[in-house]
Amino acid sequence: MSDNDVIAAAVSRFQPSLPLAVALSGGADSVALLAACAQKWPGQVYAIHVHHGLQAAADGFELHCVALCAQFNVPLAIQRVDARHASGESPEDAARKARYKAFGAAVRDGFAQATVKDIAIAQHADDQVETLLLALSRGAGLPGLAAMPQRWERDGMTYHRPLLAVPGALLRAWLVERGIPWVEDPTNADERFTRNRIRARLLPALQEVFPQFRDTFARSARHAAQAQSLLLEVARQDLAAVGLPPAIKNLQALSEPRQANMLRHWLLESHGATPSAAQLEQLLSQIAACTTRGHSIHLKVATGHVTRAGSVLRYDAAMDKPA
Structure with a gap:
């Protein structure tokens, strides 16, 4: 051409x-x-x-x-x-x-x-x-x-x-x-x-x-975009089922990859926060361990913190951990 x-x-x-x-x-x-x-x-x-x-x-x-x-x-x-x-x-x-x-x-x-x-x-x-x-x-x-x-x-x-x-x-x-x-x-x-x-x-x-x-790289980018669109659709469905703010018990019922996908979506769409891979991995670990009323969650994510508030997760921007 x-x-x-x-x-x-x-x-x-x-x-x-x-x-x-x-x-x-x-x-x-x-x-x-x-x-x-x-x-x-x-x-x-x-x-x-x-x-x-x-x-x-x-x-x-x-x-x-x-x-x-x-x-x-x-x-x-x-x-x-x-x-x-x-x-x-x-x-x-x-x-x-x-x-x-x-x-x-x-x-x-x-x-x-x-x-x-x-x-x-x-x-x-x-x-x-x-x-x-x-x-x-x-x-x-x-x-x-x-x-x-x-x-x-x-x-x-x-x-x-x-x-x-x-x-x-x-x-x-x-x-x-x-x-x-x-x-x-x-x-x-x-x-x-x-x-x-x-x-x-x-x-x-x-x-x-x-x-x-150029053509093959562009095709790979289109495949990634299509897959990301599907993950976004699943994240929206999961967040609607888990609740807003996310209920910890409902979140634990999801597979770990779906938890990660939903948490990324919740943090970005609701709070404009993007967790690092290490932050997200630590948050998933804390959610898995959250099996008693006394288990607290307070993790830095982006410029704020994810905390446990009773049965749900909260995100507070630029919040310092209490002494």
């Missing part, structure tokens, strides 16, 4: 609600996505540029996006954010939260009377592989191995990644053929970042040994 066919096929399968907003950084991936969408839906596409203010080149990115959108006749909303991370917070998480907040503000305030409900983001096949390899390196479970979803909802908006099947090199070749310029983020070449080392060192080696690795 030619470069044109691959990109055309990806965009032809993409069926968002219109009008559509495209997240535009100025890099090759987002520029290619904007160009393809503007060509397919003229007059129905908007662009959002988030100025993170984290590097000197950011002003140049913004100027490029302004010029590009003028060329494509695409309305552009620019959001300036403070993406600096707080103590104990990862820079990636801080930037991600700032971007989502900026997307919401752009849709709400930046496009006059247009009602935009869908936003397209330009992550591609190489990004998906990098995400999966990072998850493997961290010993992630199914949610991590599922990598990036093609479609998801957040804060009333529907987000899409229509280019997940397209290698990054094809996107650049497509732009070169059409004479469409883009800007290179200088941090992309900084191998102090693990993702950049994967891109520079591992992907070429995988290409040499497993030429179809």
Whole structure:
């Protein structure tokens, strides 16, 4: 399949609600996505540029996006954010939260009377592989191995990644053929970042040994996502049967894997807490040993504690153990 066919096929399968907003950084991936969408839906596409203010080149990115959108006749909303991370917070998480907040503000305030409900983001096949390899390196479970979803909802908006099947090199070749310029983020070449080392060192080696690795890795991620969806369905059913807050006796009636699955779901959905593997293993051990009224449970999980309150479990955020 030619470069044109691959990109055309990806965009032809993409069926968002219109009008559509495209997240535009100025890099090759987002520029290619904007160009393809503007060509397919003229007059129905908007662009959002988030100025993170984290590097000197950011002003140049913004100027490029302004010029590009003028060329494509695409309305552009620019959001300036403070993406600096707080103590104990990862820079990636801080930037991600700032971007989502900026997307919401752009849709709400930046496009006059247009009602935009869908936003397209330009992550591609190489990004998906990098995400999966990072998850493997961290010993992630199914949610991590599922990598990036093609479609998801957040804060009333529907987000899409229509280019997940397209290698990054094809996107650049497509732009070169059409004479469409883009800007290179200088941090992309900084191998102090693990993702950049994967891109520079591992992907070429995988290409040499497993030429179809992008397709096969993506298939594994889809299998993981499907399995995680099933586990989520089981967790919801088990939590409804066990009760909210979870009744210890009912919880003990489940197999240990189902206990673990349900507890992860309860902690995340009800309290925004994600236990480590060691914390969850210790909690399961305490639940199994909880056979008398006098047995107490007080375990640190994420930023809070799981405790026993009579016949049920409780989660208290940032609670200190009593003396």
